[in-house]
Amino acid sequence: MPDSMLEQVKAYLTNLQDQITEALEQADGSGQFTEDAWQRPGGGGGRSRVLRDGAVLEQGGVGFSHVYGEQMPASATAHRPELAGRNFNACGVSLVMHPRNPYVPTSHANVRFFIAEKADAEPVWWFGGGFDLTPFYANDEDIKHWHQVAYEALQPFGNDLYPAYKQWCDEYFYLKHRGETRGVGGLFFDDLNERGFDESFAIMRAVGDAYLAAYLPIISRRKDMPYGERERQFQLYRRGRYVEFNLVWDRGTLFGLQTGGRTESILMSMPPLVRWEYGYQPEPGSPEARLYEDYLRPRDWLAEL
Amino acid sequence: MPDSMLEQVKAYLTNLQDQITEALEQADGSGQFTEDAWQRPGGGGGRSRVLRDGAVLEQGGVGFSHVYGEQMPASATAHRPELAGRNFNACGVSLVMHPRNPYVPTSHANVRFFIAEKADAEPVWWFGGGFDLTPFYANDEDIKHWHQVAYEALQPFGNDLYPAYKQWCDEYFYLKHRGETRGVGGLFFDDLNERGFDESFAIMRAVGDAYLAAYLPIISRRKDMPYGERERQFQLYRRGRYVEFNLVWDRGTLFGLQTGGRTESILMSMPPLVRWEYGYQPEPGSPEARLYEDYLRPRDWLAEL
Numbered sequence: 001m002p003d004s005m006l007e008q009v010k011a012y013l014t015n016l017q018d019q020i021t022e023a024l025e026q027a028d029g030s031g032q033f034t035e036d037a038w039q040r041p042g043g044g045g046g047r048s049r050v051l052r053d054g055a056v057l058e059q060g061g062v063g064f065s066h067v068y069g070e071q072m073p074a075s076a077t078a079h080r081p082e083l084a085g086r087n088f089n090a091c092g093v094s095l096v097m098h099p100r101n102p103y104v105p106t107s108h109a110n111v112r113f114f115i116a117e118k119a120d121a122e123p124v125w126w127f128g129g130g131f132d133l134t135p136f137y138a139n140d141e142d143i144k145h146w147h148q149v150a151y152e153a154l155q156p157f158g159n160d161l162y163p164a165y166k167q168w169c170d171e172y173f174y175l176k177h178r179g180e181t182r183g184v185g186g187l188f189f190d191d192l193n194e195r196g197f198d199e200s201f202a203i204m205r206a207v208g209d210a211y212l213a214a215y216l217p218i219i220s221r222r223k224d225m226p227y228g229e230r231e232r233q234f235q236l237y238r239r240g241r242y243v244e245f246n247l248v249w250d251r252g253t254l255f256g257l258q259t260g261g262r263t264e265s266i267l268m269s270m271p272p273l274v275r276w277e278y279g280y281q282p283e284p285g286s287p288e289a290r291l292y293e294d295y296l297r298p299r300d301w302l303a304e305l
Numbered sequence: 306m307p308d309s310m311l312e313q314v315k316a317y318l319t320n321l322q323d324q325i326t327e328a329l330e331q332a333d334g335s336g337q338f339t340e341d342a343w344q345r346p347g348g349g350g351g352r353s354r355v356l357r358d359g360a361v362l363e364q365g366g367v368g369f370s371h372v373y374g375e376q377m378p379a380s381a382t383a384h385r386p387e388l389a390g391r392n393f394n395a396c397g398v399s400l401v402m403h404p405r406n407p408y409v410p411t412s413h414a415n416v417r418f419f420i421a422e423k424a425d426a427e428p429v430w431w432f433g434g435g436f437d438l439t440p441f442y443a444n445d446e447d448i449k450h451w452h453q454v455a456y457e458a459l460q461p462f463g464n465d466l467y468p469a470y471k472q473w474c475d476e477y478f479y480l481k482h483r484g485e486t487r488g489v490g491g492l493f494f495d496d497l498n499e500r501g502f503d504e505s506f507a508i509m510r511a512v513g514d515a516y517l518a519a520y521l522p523i524i525s526r527r528k529d530m531p532y533g534e535r536e537r538q539f540q541l542y543r544r545g546r547y548v549e550f551n552l553v554w555d556r557g558t559l560f561g562l563q564t565g566g567r568t569e570s571i572l573m574s575m576p577p578l579v580r581w582e583y584g585y586q587p588e589p590g591s592p593e594a595r596l597y598e599d600y601l602r603p604r605d606w607l608a609e610l
Contacts, residue, residue, distance in 0.1 A: 036584065050583045061583065177562040177571075240575070247552035248562055257482040257553055264584050266482075270545070272582065276575035278355045278366065279341065 439488030
């Protein structure tokens with residue numbers, strides 16, 4: 001049974017990676033993804049696809065991986081540390097888009113599936129995933145659209161999922177040392193198995209399938225907006241928060257780096273160019289100040305916007 | 306007794322910060338340090354000094370801090386977790402210099418002093434510190450000079466200190482996820498108290514006092530070397546390793562960020578501009594390849610160069 005579950009999920013994930021890279025190439029209009037296939041010495045491997053120096057995307061990475069091994073790390077599951085040490089299979093698709101135009105937000109999505117097994121016990125499996133949006137110059141129309149797509153993707157599974165996963169996203173993508181959310185959120189879930197395999201898998205697919213519908217219209221609307229050095233510098237500065245989140249707080253990144261994952265694939269999420277500035281404060285009343293004041297905190301976007 | 310120890314160390318540290326910022330301003334010839342004094346809500350505070358857009362230094366930060374509180378974190382001492390939870394005083398000077406010219410290496414230094422106390426027990430105190438060099442285009446003469454100054458600073462305290470602290474530095478400033486040392490090392494020590502207060506303090510002073518003698522001649526020799534876009538791009542790329550080390554592996558940085566330290570002062574170490582590039586490999590036989598092949602691993606520089 002775990003084998004057929006795994007094969008179904010892998011078939012979906014590799015297809016999702018294909019769909020997303022094709023659609024983003026089309027949206028970019030100029031850049032193309034190049035692929036590195038890699039193998040993990042401990043078991044498994046993946047295919048990492050990166051687009052660089054596109055017309056729209058300064059850099060985008062979409063990775064598929066399926067890794068397995070004999071000792072599942074405790075960090076693989078937030079709520080079931082008792083599964084650490086089991087045989088495991090983990091597969092997923094993970095992506096980050098760093099657009100060139102500061103009016104196009106950065107976006108991230110991930111969907112994943114784990115199976116943990118040991119002799120003389122039922123296999124344990126779960127799904128996780130989500131997507132979240134990180135604007136530099138936030139636009140209410142974009143944010144409402146992003147959350148509307150998230151809401152509609154989960155509506156078939158009941159009214160409680162969107163609010164729960166939206167809140168989980170706000171809590172997970174939080175830079176405690178800055179007192180800021182990473183961006184305007186979206187969805188995040190983990191440890192999903194209580195609805196059985198078929199429905200849990202369907203929820204993961206709904207999230208994976210919704211990403212392009214959530215992001216592509218925002219690209220279209222913003223990619224040709226004129227901008228200057230001021231907006232570019234703010235974008236580079238705010239990208240520093242992305243680096244800080246991923247390297248200081250993100251469980252997956254830290255786990256990967258500290259336990260011998262493929263560094264280049266893990267750090268495919270790093271922005272191509274980043275700036276830090278000691279003591280930066282946005283000018284009061286500026287569009288930059290508005291990001292901090294109105295957007296980098298949990299809000300009920302669908303009700304308020 | 307702890308009070309007078311603390312006052313002696315603080316007097317040294319504030320003076321060291323003054324000396325270093327004055328000497329570096331002079332070496333820069335154009336940039337000036339500006340100071341932020343800050344207070345820590347839980348107890349204590351500091352003065353952070355930053356020089357930006359200098360002729361030599363693209364950015365440099367030199368921080369002094371003295372913080373105290375009622376619950377020492379376990380991460381404050383590597384080898385004495387049993388002291389966690391005591392009242393503590395911690396003071397230190399920490400600095401990172403990010404030069405503009407890629408032929409001038411990045412440098413870092415830190416000296417620190419801790420006292421942990423509880424009722425009905427002897428106070429426990431210790432010193433820590435060190436300095437390390439991170440070249441982009443490594444130069445044997447510079448590295449030999451750097452380690453020679455380190456060696457001579459510790460010679461008055463016996464033959465065993467330099468090799469021990471040099472090895473500790475190689476081990477501490479190691480990017481496990483890259484299989485690279487951060488640079489060509491220097492000195493690192495922690496938990497020093499077994500020689501008594503006077504000699505331990507003298508060792509910390511020897512290290513703190515040696516930093517300028519180690520770094521200034523390297524600045525002088527390299528600051529006017531011509532360079533182009535290729536060297537600049539490699540410098541920006543390699544600065545990414547600095548970010549990765551500080552945010553993923555450095556105990557002090559992580560502890561500070563995760564427990565409510567002053568974020569801007571902790572991240573004063575971040576480079577002003579940084580680049581990541583997926584799958585970068587230096588061209589075989591190039592000066593960039595030479596850095597990886599010959600320098601980013603532990604070597605007995607004084608014997609080999």
